[in-house]
Amino acid sequence: MGPAFDRPGAAREVCDAAYRGGLLMETGGPNDEVAKALPPLTVADGQLEQDRGCSTRPSAIAVLASLTVLPALLAKLGRWVDRPRVPFLWRLTMRSGDSKLWPVLLRPALVRPVLTLVVSVGALLLLALPALDMKLKQPGSDDLSRDIPVVRATDRLTEAFPSKGTVHQVAVRAPADRAADVEAALGRLLKRTAGNDLFAHDQTPTIRTSADNRVHTVQVGTPHSPKSDGARDSLELLRDWVPQAMEGVPGAESAVGGKVAQGLDFTGHLEDRMP
The missing domain is CATH 1.20.5 (Single alpha-helices involved in coiled-coils or other helix-helix interfaces)
Known part of the structure; x- marks a missing residue:
C-alpha cells in the first residue's frame, strides 16, 4: 500500500528522497507509479510502555465512576431503578413459590x-x-479460494514469472565510501542464490543504490507461495547468508524483509507478547 503518482518518475524521486533520509521505500505498480513504505516490524519497549499507560486511563476512569457516579445515580433513582421492564419477561421474575x-x-x-x-x-x-x-498467522492471498478467476490468473502469472511473485527484500546500509564493497558483497550473495532451488532464476536481480550511496537494496524472488515451507526456508537461508556476505564491510547494517518476513516476524512478535 502506498500513494500513486500521475507524473512519471515521481514515485522514484520520493523513494530516493526517503533513502537519503534513512527510510526504506520501493516503487510498485505496473509502471512504478506507487511509492511503498517498509515500516519496521518491531516496537520499542518505551512505546509499548507509553501505550500501556494510555490504555489504563479509561479503566481507571471506569473504576472511579463505578465508585462515585454509579452509587449516586442509584440513590437518586430510588425505587424507580427497577421501573424499566422488558415486556412479558418481568412477570416471570415476580412469581412466588419454588421453581x-x-x-x-x-x-x-x-x-x-x-x-x-x-x-x-x-x-x-x-x-x-x-x-x-489454532495458530496465529497473517491473512494473505494463499487463504483465498483457488476457484476465483483472479486468483487463478495470479497463480499463472506467478508460475510464469516466479521472481515477481513472492519476493524477499534485502537492504544494506553502510558508509558511502563502502558502496563498492557492498555491491560486490551483494553480487556474491546473488551468485550464491543462483545455485539454490529455493530461489527464482527466471530473471537476474538488480541491485539498487540510493543517491547518497549509503543504502543498497535488492529483491530476491522465490518460486514458493508466501505461506509455504519453501518460502520460510528461503527467508531463513537469506537471513543467514546476508550477514555472512557483509562481514567484510565495516559499518554495514543489513536486514531481510518482504511479505514472508512480515508474516513470520509479526506473528512471532504477537506470540512473544502473549501470556
Whole structure:
C-alpha cells in the first residue's frame, strides 16, 4: 500500500528522497507509479510502555465512576431503578413459590454427581479440542479460494514469472565510501542464490543504490507461495547468508524483509507478547 503518482518518475524521486533520509521505500505498480513504505516490524519497549499507560486511563476512569457516579445515580433513582421492564419477561421474575424447572434439571447431577462431573469435563474438553490446532498467522492471498478467476490468473502469472511473485527484500546500509564493497558483497550473495532451488532464476536481480550511496537494496524472488515451507526456508537461508556476505564491510547494517518476513516476524512478535 502506498500513494500513486500521475507524473512519471515521481514515485522514484520520493523513494530516493526517503533513502537519503534513512527510510526504506520501493516503487510498485505496473509502471512504478506507487511509492511503498517498509515500516519496521518491531516496537520499542518505551512505546509499548507509553501505550500501556494510555490504555489504563479509561479503566481507571471506569473504576472511579463505578465508585462515585454509579452509587449516586442509584440513590437518586430510588425505587424507580427497577421501573424499566422488558415486556412479558418481568412477570416471570415476580412469581412466588419454588421453581419446578431447576429440580428437574439438577436431579441427574444430584443422583450421580461423579458421573455428571466426568461427562461434563469430557464434553468441555471435546469442545476445546479444536483450539489446540489454532495458530496465529497473517491473512494473505494463499487463504483465498483457488476457484476465483483472479486468483487463478495470479497463480499463472506467478508460475510464469516466479521472481515477481513472492519476493524477499534485502537492504544494506553502510558508509558511502563502502558502496563498492557492498555491491560486490551483494553480487556474491546473488551468485550464491543462483545455485539454490529455493530461489527464482527466471530473471537476474538488480541491485539498487540510493543517491547518497549509503543504502543498497535488492529483491530476491522465490518460486514458493508466501505461506509455504519453501518460502520460510528461503527467508531463513537469506537471513543467514546476508550477514555472512557483509562481514567484510565495516559499518554495514543489513536486514531481510518482504511479505514472508512480515508474516513470520509479526506473528512471532504477537506470540512473544502473549501470556
